[in-house]
Every structure is written in structure tokens, then in C-alpha cells.
Ligand SMILES: Nc1ccn([C@@H]2O[C@H](COP(=O)(O)OP(=O)(O)OP(=O)(O)O)[C@@H](O)[C@H]2O)c(=O)n1
């Protein structure tokens with residue numbers, strides 16, 4: 001714990017291209033309400049008293065730009081560091097993690113692409129790790145029925161089965177970890193990839209790595225406004241949510 005009472009550091013992977021959002025700047029630098037997604041995401045973390053340090057993994061050719069951007073949005077008084085991200089989300093997280101001082105025991109990983117996560121979710125995830133869980137994910141129940149299919153791009157896809165919806169959750173970030181656990185699973189994954197012995201498909205989140213190596217992951221309630229800006233319609237929704245918050249003077 002540092003002098004401010006904060007117990008956790010956060011890694012913000014922000015080095016993605018945002019291909020699904022369409023042509024333009026890297027997604028983290030695209031604007032929502034006139035402010036880059038990354039700035040919203042960092043502010044959301046900085047609002048939490050649990051978070052004492054934020055490490056941003058920026059596009060590799062955009063580190064100086066991201067430093068200037070964060071400064072110009074008044075975030076220069078926080079402990080925020082910027083490192084070069086990698087070719088995959090997993091690599092960006094690993095590079096961010098390497099920049100966290102050894103004494104930090106709890107690490108949150110939060111997508112720059114989830115700009116509107118409420119501070120209550122950040123606090124709840126950090127509190128669950130502080131209470132002893134090694135890996136914590138916020139998640140929400142699904143609104144749609146989900147079917148597993150045999151992929152057949154461009155054609156009809158035979159349905160294999162329908163998982164029971166009550167047992168499914170859509171997983172968000174920040175995900176929270178005991179630091180040693182997160183460092184260990186990232187190191188194992190890197191070793192397997194380097195040796196060419198990885199025998200499972202790449203994971204899409206950090207908790208997935210913990211699961212892969214036999215660790216226990218628990219879910220806490222997420223929030224519908226913590227959705228990820230992935231496709232153009234998500235940006236339309238995010239603008240509406242932000243406008244509502246601004247009208248309510250919450251921003
Ligand atoms: N090489 C990468 C790829 C992704 N990310 C980050 O991981 C988060 C979640 O990824 P996603 O939303 O899938 O972002 P992109 O990879 O940018 O999206 P797309 O797949 O549409 O290109 C984002 O904050 C993104 O910037 C990252 O830091 N480094």
C-alpha cells in the first residue's frame with residue numbers, strides 16, 4: 001500500500017488498431033465526446049482510491065504522442081507511465097506488467113476500449129483481490145440466447161448445441177489479479193509460445209491464462225456501461241451514455 005492508501009496498479013492495453021471499428025487512428029486515440037477513449041479509461045481507473053499507478057501500453061510508434069495526450073488532459077498529476085505495447089493484447093499486457101514496481105501486490109488489467117467503466121466496478125474488483133481471490137473478472141449475464149455452431153463463413157452454419165444461458169457471463173475489464181499469479185501465467189505463456197509448445201488457441205483475456213494453467217477465477221458483478229467499444233455502433237451507444245452522464249453533471 002502506498003502513502004495514498006492505494007493497493008493496486010493498473011495496466012491499460014491500448015496498442016490495438018481497432019480494425020473492427022473501421023479506418024482511422026488507433027482505437028485508443030479515437031474520440032468519445034471530444035476526448036480520446038484512452039483518456040476516459042485512465043480517468044475511470046484514476047477515480048478509484050484503490051489504484052495508485054496506471055501503466056499504459058501504447059502503440060509502439062505512439063509512446064511520445066500518448067504521453068503528451070495524457071498530460072494535455074490534466075492527467076500529469078497522477079502516477080501514470082507509458083510503455084510501448086506489443087503485437088497482441090497479451091504481449092501489450094506483459095510489457096505493461098514489466099513496468100510495475102516489485103512492491104505492488106495487486107494488478108488490474110483494463111482495456112482502453114472500455115472507456116465508461118464505473119468506478120464502482122474498479123473498486124469491487126480490487127476489493128475482491130484484496131480479500132484473497134487470485135483472479136477476479138467483472139461480468140454481466142447475457143441478454144441473447146447463445147448457440148455453438150460449426151463455422152461456415154458465408155453459408156448456413158449447423159447448430160451444435162445451445163449452452164444453458166443461466167450459466168453464461170459476458171466478461172468485462174478491469175480484471176484483477178494477485179500480481180505473482182499474473183506474472184507467472186504470462187511467463188508460462190511466453191515460454192510455451194517461444195518454444196512452439198503452446199497446444200491451445202490464444203486466449204482473449206488475462207483470466208483465460210489463469211484458467212489455462214489451472215488457477216481459479218471468480219466473477220463479480222460487472223456493469224452494462226463497462227461495454228467494449230469494438231464496432232461503430234458501440235461508439236454511438238458510448239456517445240449516448242456519455243451525453244446522459246454529462247447532462248446529469250456526473251462528468
Ligand atoms: N496488440 C494489441 C491489441 C489490442 N490491445 C488492446 O486490447 C484492448 C482490447 O482489444 P480490442 O478491443 O480487441 O482492440 P483491438 O485489437 O484494437 O480491436 P480490433 O480487433 O478490432 O483491431 C484494447 O484496449 C486494445 O488497444 C493492445 O494493447 N495491443
Ligand SMILES: C[C@](O)(CO)[C@H](O)COP(=O)(O)O
Pocket residue numbers: 089111170171172173204205206228230
Ligand atoms: C479482455 C476482454 O475485453 C474481455 O471481454 C476481451 O476478451 C478482449 O477481446 P478482444 O478479442 O480483444 O475484443
